[in-house]
Amino acid sequence: MKIKIYKRLxxxxxxxxxxxxxxxxxxxxxxxxxxxxGKIPERFFQSLKGKTSVKIVVEDEQLSKRQKREFKTTTQFxxxxxxxxxxxxxxxxxxxxxRQITKNLLKHLPESAEVDVFISxxxxxxxxxxxxxxxxxxxxLLAQLENEAQLAFVIAHEIGHHQLHHPFRQYIRTQxxxxxxxxxxxxxxxxxxxxxQNEQDADAxxxxxxxxxxxxxxxxxxxxxxxTRDRFDTNENLLKDLHPSLGACKEIDIAPILNEGSVKSHFxxxxxxxxxxRLPDTQDGxxxxxxxxxxxxxxxxxxxxxxxxxxxxxxxxxxxxxxxxLKKEYPNNIYLKSKIAESLFQLYLYKKRDRLLQLxxxxxxxxxxxxxxxxxxxxxxxxxxNAFRQMAEQLILQYYKSLKEQSESIVITQAKFxxxxxxxxxxxPYFDHxxxxxxxxxxxxxxxxRLE
Numbered sequence: 001m002k003i004k005i006y007k008r009l010x011x012x013x014x015x016x017x018x019x020x021x022x023x024x025x026x027x028x029x030x031x032x033x034x035x036x037x038g039k040i041p042e043r044f045f046q047s048l049k050g051k052t053s054v055k056i057v058v059e060d061e062q063l064s065k066r067q068k069r070e071f072k073t074t075t076q077f078x079x080x081x082x083x084x085x086x087x088x089x090x091x092x093x094x095x096x097x098x099r100q101i102t103k104n105l106l107k108h109l110p111e112s113a114e115v116d117v118f119i120s121x122x123x124x125x126x127x128x129x130x131x132x133x134x135x136x137x138x139x140x141l142l143a144q145l146e147n148e149a150q151l152a153f154v155i156a157h158e159i160g161h162h163q164l165h166h167p168f169r170q171y172i173r174t175q176x177x178x179x180x181x182x183x184x185x186x187x188x189x190x191x192x193x194x195x196x197q198n199e200q201d202a203d204a205x206x207x208x209x210x211x212x213x214x215x216x217x218x219x220x221x222x223x224x225x226x227x228t229r230d231r232f233d234t235n236e237n238l239l240k241d242l243h244p245s246l247g248a249c250k251e252i253d254i255a256p257i258l259n260e261g262s263v264k265s266h267f268x269x270x271x272x273x274x275x276x277x278r279l280p281d282t283q284d285g286x287x288x289x290x291x292x293x294x295x296x297x298x299x300x301x302x303x304x305x306x307x308x309x310x311x312x313x314x315x316x317x318x319x320x321x322x323x324x325x326l327k328k329e330y331p332n333n334i335y336l337k338s339k340i341a342e343s344l345f346q347l348y349l350y351k352k353r354d355r356l357l358q359l360x361x362x363x364x365x366x367x368x369x370x371x372x373x374x375x376x377x378x379x380x381x382x383x384x385x386n387a388f389r390q391m392a393e394q395l396i397l398q399y400y401k402s403l404k405e406q407s408e409s410i411v412i413t414q415a416k417f418x419x420x421x422x423x424x425x426x427x428x429p430y431f432d433h434x435x436x437x438x439x440x441x442x443x444x445x446x447x448x449x450r451l452e
Contacts (some may be wrong), residue, residue: 002110002208004421008308011150012358013047013056020213024226026404027300027301027304027333028328028332028333029333029334030331030333030334030335031304031333031335031336032091033304033308034092034093034177034301034305036086036089036090036091036351036426038090039091040090041090041091041315043116043118044083044088044090044428047131047134049180053097054374065418068148069156070136071131071168071171074129075130075132075167075169076132079130079134080131082120083150086121087120087122088118088119088120088136088218089117089118089119089120089121089139090122090397091303092119092391093116093120093297093298094119094139094142094298094301094302095119095289096293096299097290097295098117098119098137098155099117100290100440101148101151101152101155101290102115102135102155102159102400104213104289104290105152105155105156105159105213105239106159106402107211107213109159109163109209110214112320113133113162113163113283114131114133115129115135115159115162116134116135116136117135117136117137117155118134118135118136118251119137119138119139119142120136120137120138120139121138121139121254121305121309122140122309122313123138123139123140123306123309123310123313123315123318124138124140124141124245124318124429125138125140125141125144125227126138126140126141127154127155127157127158127225129158129159129160129161129167130167131165131167132382133167134157135158135159135162137154137155139302139305139306139309139423140302140306141154142298142299142302143299143302143303143305143306143402144230144231145223145226145231145299146222146226146231146299147218147219147253147287147288147292147295148215148287148288148289148292149210149215149216149218149285149286149287149288150219150222150223150226150293151295152212152213152215152219152289153206153215153219153220153223154223156205156207156209156210156213157202157205157206157207158202158207159192159205160186160201160202160203160204160205160206160209161202162296164198164199164201164202164205164430166201166202169198170198171391187351192447195271196271196274196275199262199271200275200278203275203278203279204278206220207220207315210285211284211285213285213287213289214285214286215285216282216284216286216287217279217280217282217284217285218282219287221276221428222280224272224275224276227272227428228269228272229369229370230369230370230373232322232325232370232372233263233369233370233371233372233373233447234372236320236372237370237374237375238324238325239362239371239375239376239379240342241324241327241346242391242395243391243394243395249375249379249382250379252410253347265275269426270356285409286328303322303326304326304335306322307319307322307323307326307336307339308339310322311339311342311343313363314346314362314363315363316343316346317343317347317360317363317376317380318357318363318371318373319338319339319343319372319376320340320344320347320376321370321372321376322335323339323340323343324340325372329341334403334406334407334410336363337399337403337407337410338399338403338407338409338410338413340395340399340415341395341399341409341410342409342414344391344392344395345392345413345416345417345420347359347380347388347392347398348385348389348392348417348420349420351380351383351385351388352385352420356380356381357381360377360380360381381392391419392417395422396413396414396417397414399414400430401414404437405437408434408437408438408442410439411430411434411437411438412434412447414430414447415427415430415431415433415434415450416449418430419450424450427450428451431447431450431451432451434447435447435448435451
C-alpha cells in the first residue's frame with residue numbers, strides 16, 4: 001500500500017514539474033504564447049451545458065422559488081459565456097501548480113468542498129468564485145504576486161467566499177435593495193458596507209485556512225498592498241530603453257486622458273485599509289510549501305502572458321510598459337523585442353490617424369496605479385507625430401537588422417511600418433524577405449496580398 005502511495009506521489013510530482021519546465025526553458029531567449037491544445041477538459045463541457053451544481057442556501061426563505069431559479073440560471077449563463085469566450089486556459093503549464101495549492105488548502109476544511117480552479121487571460125489582478133465552485137484566477141493576478149503564500153491567501157480568500165455562500169447572499173442582497181424604495185445614495189452605502197463585511201469575513205476565513213496549511217499569514221498584508229500598487233512600478237525612465245534621448249513627462253495628469261471612473265468598492269484604498277486593520281501581525285508559517293522554483297516559473301510565464309493578452313486586447317501602452325520591465329530580466333528575449341516593436345507600430349498608427357487619445361481612453365487602467373506606465377501614456381500623448389515616427393523607425397529597424405532571421409513578427413512589423421511611412425515600393429523588399437525566410441508563416445496570405 002505504501003509503495004503505491006509513493007508511486008502516485010512521484011508521478012504527481014513529475015507531472016507538475018514537467019508540465020511547467022518546457023514553457024520556462026525558452027524564457028531566456030524567446031517565448032511562445034500559450035495556445036489551447038490537447039483534449040478539452042470535461043469541466044468545460046459541464047459549464048457549457050449548464051450541468052454544474054449551483055448550491056442554494058435554503059435557510060433564507062425570503063427568496064422566492066423564482067428568484068432562486070433565476071440565480072441558478074444567471075450563474076450558469078455567466079459561466080457558459082466565460083468558457084465559450086476563449087479566455088480560459090486549459091492544458092497550460094500554470095494551472096497544475098495552482099490546483100495543487102488549492103488541493104492542499106481544501107484538505108484542511110472540516111468538510112470537502114467542490115472547488116475547481118481555472119486561470120483566465122484577463123490582465124487585471126483579480127479573482128472570483130461562483131456558487132457552483134468555479135474559481136477563476138486572472139493571469140494578471142498570478143503575475144502580480146511574489147510568492148506561494150500570497151497565492152495561497154488569494155485562493156483561500158475565494159474559498160472563503162464560496163464556503164460562506166457570498167455569491168448567493170450577494171444576489172439576495174441585490175434583490176432586497178432593488179425592492180426597497182430608498183435613495184440611490186442610501187442603497188450605495190448599504191451595498192458598500194455589505195461588501196466590506198463579506199471581504200473581511202473571507203479574509204478571516206483565509207487566515208485560518210493558511211495557518212492550518214502552514215503558510216505565513218503575513219502574506220495577507222502583502223496581497224492587499226499589491227492590490228493598490230503595481231509590483232513592477234519603477235522610478236526608472238523606461239523610455240530611455242527605446243531611445244537614449246527620450247525624456248519622461250515631468251507633470252503627469254492622466255486622469256483627463258483616460259477619463260477614469262470610480263474604483264470598485266472592494267479595491268478602493270479606504271476599503272483595503274480597513275481590511276488591513278483587521279489582519280493580525282504575524283509571520284508564523286512558510287512562504288513556500290510546494291516549490292519556490294515552480295512558483296518562479298509560473299510567475300514568469302504569467303508575466304509573458306500578461307504582455308501577450310494586453311497586446312491581443314489592443315492595450316498597446318500596457319503591453320509596451322510590461323515588455324520594457326520584463327526585458328530588464330530577459331534582455332535578449334526575442335519575444336519581448338517583437339512585442340516592443342509591434343506596440344510601437346500600433347501606437348504610431350493610431351497617432352498618425354489622430355486616434356491615439358481615443359485608444360488610450362478605451363483602455364481603463366488596472367485598479368492600481370503605476371507611475372512608470374503613466375509616464376509612457378503621457379509621453380505617447382504629448383510627443384508629436386514626426387518625433388514618434390523617428391523614434392519608432394530607428395528601434396524597429398535596429399531589431400530587424402539583428403533578428404530578421406529569427407523573428408517573423410519583427411520582419412512583418414518592419415514591412416508594415418515601412419509601407420505606412422514610405423509606401424509599398426519601399427516596403428516590398430521587407431515583404432519579399434518575409435516570404436523567403438518564413439514560408440508558410442501566419443502572415444503569408446497578408447504578405448502575398450500586399451505584393452499583388
